[in-house]
Amino acid sequence: xxxxLVLGGETGLLGQAxxxxxxxxxxxxxxxxxxxxxxxxxxxxxxxxxxxxxxxxFNAVAWTAVDDAEDRTEDALLLNRALPSMLAQTLxxxxxxxxxxxxxxxxFSGEGTRxxxxxxxxxxxxxxxxxxxxxxxxxxxxxxxxACILRTAWLFGPGRKNFVSTILGACRxxxxxxxxxxxxxxxxxxxxxxxxSVALAQSGATGIWHAANGGQASWCDLACEAVxxxxxxxxxxxxxxxxxxxxxxxxxxxxxxxxxxATFLGKPPRPWPQALREYLFSENMLLPSDNGGRS
Ligand SMILES: NC(=O)c1ccc[n+]([C@@H]2O[C@H](COP(=O)([O-])OP(=O)(O)OC[C@H]3O[C@@H](n4cnc5c(N)ncnc54)[C@H](OP(=O)(O)O)[C@@H]3O)[C@@H](O)[C@H]2O)c1
Numbered sequence: 001x002x003x004x005l006v007l008g009g010e011t012g013l014l015g016q017a018x019x020x021x022x023x024x025x026x027x028x029x030x031x032x033x034x035x036x037x038x039x040x041x042x043x044x045x046x047x048x049x050x051x052x053x054x055x056x057x058f059n060a061v062a063w064t065a066v067d068d069a070e071d072r073t074e075d076a077l078l079l080n081r082a083l084p085s086m087l088a089q090t091l092x093x094x095x096x097x098x099x100x101x102x103x104x105x106x107x108f109s110g111e112g113t114r115x116x117x118x119x120x121x122x123x124x125x126x127x128x129x130x131x132x133x134x135x136x137x138x139x140x141x142x143x144x145x146x147a148c149i150l151r152t153a154w155l156f157g158p159g160r161k162n163f164v165s166t167i168l169g170a171c172r173x174x175x176x177x178x179x180x181x182x183x184x185x186x187x188x189x190x191x192x193x194x195x196x197s198v199a200l201a202q203s204g205a206t207g208i209w210h211a212a213n214g215g216q217a218s219w220c221d222l223a224c225e226a227v228x229x230x231x232x233x234x235x236x237x238x239x240x241x242x243x244x245x246x247x248x249x250x251x252x253x254x255x256x257x258x259x260x261x262a263t264f265l266g267k268p269p270r271p272w273p274q275a276l277r278e279y280l281f282s283e284n285m286l287l288p289s290d291n292g293g294r295s
Pocket of ligand 1: 007104153
């Protein structure tokens with residue numbers, strides 16, 4: 001029986017999708033989160049890994065509060081660098097187990113308009129991006145032969161608040177919302193990312209992979225598409241980042257090049273609008289006359 005351990009598998013946006021995808025694929029899945037103990041306690045972590053003895057460990061735990069990371073960088077480092085490092089070290093000591101870890105498009109500067117490849121040099125401009133990059137480097141330094149880093153972006157999916165659910169929630173309260181149009185990235189459906197992750201894990205993939213749905217969008221494009229699919233009676237007004245001040249300065253262009261993943265899958269990841277439609281359909285948020293592209 002294939003055994004997986006998903007850190008964050010009970011509560012995380014991606015963690016929950018991973019748990020579902022693995023169970024659907026016939027894996028025995030255990031989850032590990034703060035309710036089970038202190039993940040940052042080395043003895044607890046070692047005991048959990050040795051006890052479950054999983055073939056694959058998916059680490060979907062992270063400090064994901066991008067703005068808060070600017071002031072609480074030490075706390076962000078604990079989750080985004082120390083935890084991945086401890087995981088890799090523990091698996092090295094145990095001598096078994098493959099590690100699937102997640103990182104972010106925010107490792108890139110955001111300059112230019114060329115899709116970012118796995119070979120491009122990261123140059124994070126936020127504390128969050130820096131802590132995530134240090135996590136990647138720690139893992140690849142300790143466990144290069146048994147670790148895979150999936151850089152993903154702009155996640156939406158069921159089970160936890162995300163940009164799309166926030167936008168549609170706001171549209172229920174207001175007749176107009178203002179959304180930034182000058183930051184462009186790669187919207188990604190957690191269910192798709194989970195499936196690619198399972199496939200990569202099964203093949204024993206190592207190194208860095210960019211994993212995102214096809215196409216690119218601004219936050220405003222993503223909001224417009226969600227509002228339109230849900231037929232929400234709400235106007236989406238494009239605004240400049242300068243008119244939406246945030247503590248951490250997001251990359252202007254962080255869309256990911258996914259050709260490496262496409263070659264592995266034998267087809268390109270499906271376009272984000274198609275994935276968005278499926279998400280809204282699964283949540284009963286789609287315009288009633290639209291069947292989500294299903295027959
Ligand atoms: N969301 C995005 O748009 C995005 C974009 C690019 C990359 N990523 C990466 O994708 C991965 C998954 O992100 P996500 O959006 O699924 O994250 P998320 O929904 O914010 O979930 C984070 C998980 O980490 C857990 N966690 C946080 N602090 C913890 C602590 N001190 N002890 C134990 N558990 C703790 C949370 O548990 P609780 O529920 O108990 O708090 C939750 O299960 C991360 O590596 C992230 O950097 C995400």
